[in-house]
Amino acid sequence: MANGVCRGFTMLYTDLRGTFSTGWSCWRAPPPNQTILQTERWNEQKVDHNNTTCFISNSIMTNNAAELVPPPASAEEEEVKTTCLTIVMGRRSSQVVKGSSGNSTTVPLVVWATQKRLSQPKEDPHLYNLVHYEFLDDIRRWTHLDQLLLQTIPSTAQRQQNDDTEDNVDVHLLALEATANNEKAISAVQSFLEERLPETASCHFHERAPPDNAMSLLQSVLLEDALLAFRGNRQLTKGSLLYQALSLHLTTTTNATSVDKPCMKLIKGVLESHLLLDHTAAQAIHLLPPPNAGKASIVGGTSSNNSIYGLLSKPLLTNMGKHKLQVWLQQPLISLPKIQERQDAISALFHLGKDAIRDALRGMVDMHKLAQSLDSPNNSNNNKNSSGGGQQQQQSSLQTMYRLWLLASQQLPALLEATDEYRGNDESSSSSLLRHLHSELTLAVHELSRASGLVETVLDLDLAPQEFRVQGSFAPELASLAQEMDQVQQQAQDEWEFMQEEHPKVKLESCDLDNVFSWQFRLPNANDIKRLNNNNGMQTHRILKNGVYFSTKPLRALSAQYQELQEAFSQQSRQIVQDAMSVAGTYASVVEKAAQVVATYDVLCGLAYTAAYSPHGYCKPTLTDGEEDGLGIELKAARHPCVELQEDVEFIPNDFSLTFGKSNFLMVTGPNMGGKSTYIRSLGAIVCMAQIGSYVPCESATINLCHAILARVGAGDLQERGISTFMAEMLEAGSILKTATKRSLIIIDELGRGTSTFDGYGLARAISEHILQNIGCMVVFATHFHELTAMPGIQNCHVTAQTGQQGLTFLYQVQPGPCLESFGIQVAEMAHVPACVIEDAKRKAKELEQFDASAAAASSSSNKKKKIDENIKFCQTFGKLDLPLILDNGGSFSSEEQKQRKLLELLAQ
Numbered sequence: 001m002a003n004g005v006c007r008g009f010t011m012l013y014t015d016l017r018g019t020f021s022t023g024w025s026c027w028r029a030p031p032p033n034q035t036i037l038q039t040e041r042w043n044e045q046k047v048d049h050n051n052t053t054c055f056i057s058n059s060i061m062t063n064n065a066a067e068l069v070p071p072p073a074s075a076e077e078e079e080v081k082t083t084c085l086t087i088v089m090g091r092r093s094s095q096v097v098k099g100s101s102g103n104s105t106t107v108p109l110v111v112w113a114t115q116k117r118l119s120q121p122k123e124d125p126h127l128y129n130l131v132h133y134e135f136l137d138d139i140r141r142w143t144h145l146d147q148l149l150l151q152t153i154p155s156t157a158q159r160q161q162n163d164d165t166e167d168n169v170d171v172h173l174l175a176l177e178a179t180a181n182n183e184k185a186i187s188a189v190q191s192f193l194e195e196r197l198p199e200t201a202s203c204h205f206h207e208r209a210p211p212d213n214a215m216s217l218l219q220s221v222l223l224e225d226a227l228l229a230f231r232g233n234r235q236l237t238k239g240s241l242l243y244q245a246l247s248l249h250l251t252t253t254t255n256a257t258s259v260d261k262p263c264m265k266l267i268k269g270v271l272e273s274h275l276l277l278d279h280t281a282a283q284a285i286h287l288l289p290p291p292n293a294g295k296a297s298i299v300g301g302t303s304s305n306n307s308i309y310g311l312l313s314k315p316l317l318t319n320m321g322k323h324k325l326q327v328w329l330q331q332p333l334i335s336l337p338k339i340q341e342r343q344d345a346i347s348a349l350f351h352l353g354k355d356a357i358r359d360a361l362r363g364m365v366d367m368h369k370l371a372q373s374l375d376s377p378n379n380s381n382n383n384k385n386s387s388g389g390g391q392q393q394q395q396s397s398l399q400t401m402y403r404l405w406l407l408a409s410q411q412l413p414a415l416l417e418a419t420d421e422y423r424g425n426d427e428s429s430s431s432s433l434l435r436h437l438h439s440e441l442t443l444a445v446h447e448l449s450r451a452s453g454l455v456e457t458v459l460d461l462d463l464a465p466q467e468f469r470v471q472g473s474f475a476p477e478l479a480s481l482a483q484e485m486d487q488v489q490q491q492a493q494d495e496w497e498f499m500q501e502e503h504p505k506v507k508l509e510s511c512d513l514d515n516v517f518s519w520q521f522r523l524p525n526a527n528d529i530k531r532l533n534n535n536n537g538m539q540t541h542r543i544l545k546n547g548v549y550f551s552t553k554p555l556r557a558l559s560a561q562y563q564e565l566q567e568a569f570s571q572q573s574r575q576i577v578q579d580a581m582s583v584a585g586t587y588a589s590v591v592e593k594a595a596q597v598v599a600t601y602d603v604l605c606g607l608a609y610t611a612a613y614s615p616h617g618y619c620k621p622t623l624t625d626g627e628e629d630g631l632g633i634e635l636k637a638a639r640h641p642c643v644e645l646q647e648d649v650e651f652i653p654n655d656f657s658l659t660f661g662k663s664n665f666l667m668v669t670g671p672n673m674g675g676k677s678t679y680i681r682s683l684g685a686i687v688c689m690a691q692i693g694s695y696v697p698c699e700s701a702t703i704n705l706c707h708a709i710l711a712r713v714g715a716g717d718l719q720e721r722g723i724s725t726f727m728a729e730m731l732e733a734g735s736i737l738k739t740a741t742k743r744s745l746i747i748i749d750e751l752g753r754g755t756s757t758f759d760g761y762g763l764a765r766a767i768s769e770h771i772l773q774n775i776g777c778m779v780v781f782a783t784h785f786h787e788l789t790a791m792p793g794i795q796n797c798h799v800t801a802q803t804g805q806q807g808l809t810f811l812y813q814v815q816p817g818p819c820l821e822s823f824g825i826q827v828a829e830m831a832h833v834p835a836c837v838i839e840d841a842k843r844k845a846k847e848l849e850q851f852d853a854s855a856a857a858a859s860s861s862s863n864k865k866k867k868i869d870e871n872i873k874f875c876q877t878f879g880k881l882d883l884p885l886i887l888d889n890g891g892s893f894s895s896e897e898q899k900q901r902k903l904l905e906l907l908a909q
Helices: 002-013 036-050 143-152 156-162 180-196 214-220 224-231 240-256 279-284 308-311 319-331 337-350 351-363 367-374 393-420 434-447 447-459 475-500 524-533 552-614 678-688 726-738 757-775 788-789 824-830 835-879 884-890 896-908
Strands: 080-091 106-117 128-138 168-173 201-207 264-268 507-513 516-523 539-544 546-551 623-624 632-638 654-659 665-669 700-704 708-712 745-747 779-783 795-804 807-816
Touching: 036 539, 080 143, 080 180, 080 240, 106 143, 106 240, 128 143, 128 240, 128 726, 143 180, 143 279, 143 726, 156 632, 180 201, 214 240, 224 708, 279 678, 279 708, 279 745, 308 319, 308 552, 308 678, 319 367, 319 546, 319 552, 337 351, 337 434, 337 552, 337 623, 351 665, 367 393, 367 552, 393 434, 393 552, 434 447, 434 552, 434 726, 447 552, 475 507, 475 516, 507 546, 516 524, 516 552, 524 539, 524 546, 546 552, 623 795, 632 678, 654 779, 654 807, 665 678, 665 757, 678 700, 678 708, 678 745, 678 779, 708 726, 726 745, 726 757, 757 779, 757 788, 807 824, 824 835
Parallel strands: 080 168, 128 264, 168 201, 623 700, 665 779, 665 795, 708 745, 745 779
Antiparallel strands: 080 106, 106 128, 507 516, 516 546, 539 546, 632 654, 632 700, 795 807
16 A cells, blocks of 8 residues: 555544544445446545545456356356254144054144345345245154255264354244144154254254244344235235244244344245255265264275265365355255256366366465454444454454455455456357356455455554554554554564574564463473573473473563553554444455355366366266156266275276166165175265266266155164164155155165065065056165066166185176175175084075975975866866767857856866
């Protein structure tokens, strides 16, 4: 900043200290509803009106910067952050459905969610979405509620990986009628929420509904158009379940979000807007990190390959990008144009372009946290008494302004320069999504240019980031204090140089312990304490691994003097910091919108990086969207994206072929430990990756978009909820049958193994036939029921293995046709089960096989003898008939049918 500009601003501030709105208004963020060119004219008008000499930098704007690229037809959906969730349970039906054996397990649920809009258009005054969902759910599985929570509330592991621990979510639960029939449902949903919600979520259970004040609360938070829409919505009539839930939600939301003005809009949520993916399916395909966040659920895995999120987030460089990726994985798209836009952007970044953008993203300020700091209540005009009231608060405010300056003057302009080749003068050769992002980034850089000028005027950048201090030229008293502080610092340097004569390796470091500033010397070797003497009032403070900390009497005196000067300077500059932060706070929404652009760039570059540098190669999948015969999933040399990256693993790729009208049900058999589970789960992982727009680990891939991924895998009970292993298995299977449509992908890894063989086989067979005949979706089914391979209408394949003198060798190759052996005893032998047990097992298995063979032979012999006896009896009866008499009487019959009937009657005697 030029000296003349600083002097001009100092005079302005000195003359107008009491008129904040006049003296600082030229630094505010541009008002809403303005284009870039209008904003430039507004800047000039404000500067001329206030008659100031403030400098506004527009050097980053180019001649064509005002030619904004409109968002593509299917642009990215807006980014939102859920702040409050209210779940209200209606009355559970007491009627018994015909054919069922007990009370209904279905309850009506209403969920209201308050979502903060992180990237709303400037012309839109709505800061929050007020979204409501209505659905029926099963109290044994809570499938739909689970899906909703997965889409809206990050897990604890994801928050830890994203370093996202500040934003908590308030969850409120209310059962409107706590009848005896509802008690089981209330207990079930409480247990489910306690188990499912992350530690950072605050869950509140309400025993009764609040007073009906929904209308008055709505008038305070809804703008006029949204209020009219509410009054015209017949579903929100007073007394309805939706209305009663809204009353509770508004009571809690207004407290949680500090909403004090109309800024919300009503939206009806739709669960089917993204790919349906419940918690079971997400765990089955290793979509998200395991609950322990540091240990892999896949043997041999690490934090970077124990989940799809861990794999794809490894190359990401910003916390905003990791949060964005998490949202994409939780909500895979089912819109073909949107997915193709992401694919085109990744293809454009696949080569060298991503490296320049990634270089610009390194060290990027955490823009979400910066926006929160700027938007903090302590920065508003109504809290001047607390804003910057203490020295620590002032240091925090000035540090926030310094981060804003770094972002506005260095980081975003560098990113804009790196993405300049994608601004897209030729629409046919560039991605529409990248053009839109470049346009949004250009606008953000321009809007933040004045923020950079504000910080350069207020903050002494020569001292930052070691020390944050207001420019001493603002007032004579500040200049005097700044000069004294510089003198004390120089004296401390002289003291350090004197100490170096005795200890050449000594360092001078500043410490801030318990909000008390001090200088201390440090010798890098802790053993050097023996060389210190007590001359000159030497005092030892700490002995750590990095050395011994000590001070002398003159140094302590200088520290105390500097501390006093700092406090005096802080008192004199308090009002300046308050006013400057109030102005800087107007840029919070601009920073938040820019954060979404940066996050999208980070994710797209990260996906391109993963695909480009994969050791085995990724391909761009070809996507289709339909239900016609011939469409389906065709994967060549597919690999599991996580397992292939484990150490000492040479992954064997395999093919998939699932086609509507031909072979959409794949039955997988083969030995235990042969790779069946990895094979079928890899399909779910690849489909999910394809539907977020990513490349996939295959040689080639054609995928018809799925609307749901449903899974029945593993074995485990829920003792705290009174659910056995087999009951949990059946609940998952029942949920799949109720939820699945033709556009679903079902993954079943064993079914019916938790009960008797015949019952289990009967269930597995009946469920498979129901899917084949009534649903017709894509299915991969791994089983040891070899009898299922004879079902009509299915496609059989098996994982291969070889037996020899060295035992069982797994080949991990999938071949057509069934495998009628499971090699269970051989696998137990590999697990070092005692030899005597293995021999006994082989003997018992052989006895059972012989028993089955003899029983089958006996049954066959019995059936044959019975057939012979029946034939002999028939011949004897036929021989006793008086055939001439029958022929003579044949003329009395009017038709051939009467003749045949009479003859059969005679034979039956």
